[in-house]
Amino acid sequence: MKKVAVIQDMSSFGKCSLTAAIPVLSVMGVQAVPLPTAILTSQTEYPSYYCEDLTSKMNHFTDEWSKLGAAFDGIHTGFVTGKEQIENIFSFLDTFYKEGTTLLVDPVMGDRGEMYEALSDELVGYMKELAKLADIIAPNVTECCLLTGLPYEKLHGYQSNEDYLSAIEEAGRMLQSATDAKVIITGLNPPAISKTRYVGNMYIDENRSFHSLQEYNGMSYSGTGDLFASVIMGGMMRGQDVAETMKLAEEFLSAAIEATAKEQIPSVAGVNFESFLRMLL
Template identity: 25%
Template sequence: MSKRVLVVNDIPGAGKVAANINIPILSAGGLEVSILPTMFVSTQTGESYANIIRHEMNEDFKRTVEVWKANDIHFDVIMTGYFSTTEQVELFTQYYREEKRLNPELILLMDPIMADHGKYYPGFDHQIAEKFSALMKEADIVFPNITEACFITNTPYSESMTVEELDKVSLKLIESGAKYVAITGVRLPDKMPDQIGFYVRGHNDYQKLLMHRYYPQHFFGTGDIAVSSTTVWYSRGLSIEESLVKTGSIIEQSLDNTLALNRDIKWGIYFEPTLKEFFPQ
């Protein structure tokens, strides 16, 4: 049976991040995809691009949700990424709670995009962390990076956290209400210098370190691949561990394909050939 998934994220006109990664992966995985745009940007917002156009979808964001309610449009799975304002997070949280009451089986996977390397992204501060903390209580899986996990839990930030420190932070997130937490971008260079991956925590003392190959280059979009791929597998009924192991393989092969092109990395990750292997029609 096909499932309908809603993507809540920004849309770049050019650049392989956000919805430009979410939609093809989710579609290749057999899900029927709809999108609630939070912002339109002319290109991805990395340092390689200048004169970027941004258009926040604030009023249209609210009106779109109202139209869906009026037309009895509902979803089986919702995956969230970038919100451009705290008001959008508030509106979506209210909308999700209403949808969850109508369908207790509704699944929410959440990437609380707001910060990295110990700093908030431009335009964000502690208020967005507070709003994400409220939404996180509704989530089946939350995918914060280390900075976001620290900010949401008011934990002092450290880029090189030990497994014990990661477990303490993830436990705080679980105690806040999320079903599972998968902290992304985890590295233990002293013990596993060629690995990167996820620290996963759940209820009943479930905890797991799931690693895949580390690449020294900085790629935009790996997080979007991770959340999108996991959404596919998890919505198909696989466990979070099985879903993340498959996701790690997709990331590895996609980055290998990208480097084989020998082109400027700003053009994005060449993940398309990987989809044919992992999601055969």
């Protein structure tokens, strides 16, 4: 069984980060090996939460796993609290990122045009350095803007889907060129120039690019990016084509989002994905 080290926080409520990655990878036939960067009572968009930062504990995992002679087929990084945690990740990669290991970097820094309140501008530079090591990067549109300098506000000044998508593809190609990684940009949301709005994802590598769009129900839920990235990692561990895996991730999330919207679940609580895990078998 293939093993993936998942370096993310563990939030008890919100269905994100480790609580999203572990079940997805498990059902896809991959052993998820968690390295928690922080433990939270709930994800940070809840009105109140407690966070225990585990920065000072991260290297204990590296040291102890090294003593065990552990090896990983994949390494999946997500939310980090700052530069010290990224430096700890660099140390982890020095030990465990070997030839044949797949590194997926989900540069969790913001959404809807804003950097998350708990993070600093300094983090962007460190995240750029981490992304240069990646085999695949999965930023959302906001994070793509932060990594490339594309003004987020400019995107919503376009008058056509084509211009919007062209601008994002240009930024994605900049990111791909700077990192030599496969790039998947999530959360595409072209301007509302008609009654029908769309949401989707874009894939870019050195040889090809494509995107997919589906109707948008206007809802945004915690953890959907984490779930999407975890499916991508699971698919890579199974040797699936990226396009095939993206389609699977989109179908999985669409079903979960539709069911969650019908139940009128608050967006901070995340999507009811558990009932749809069978789609990933």
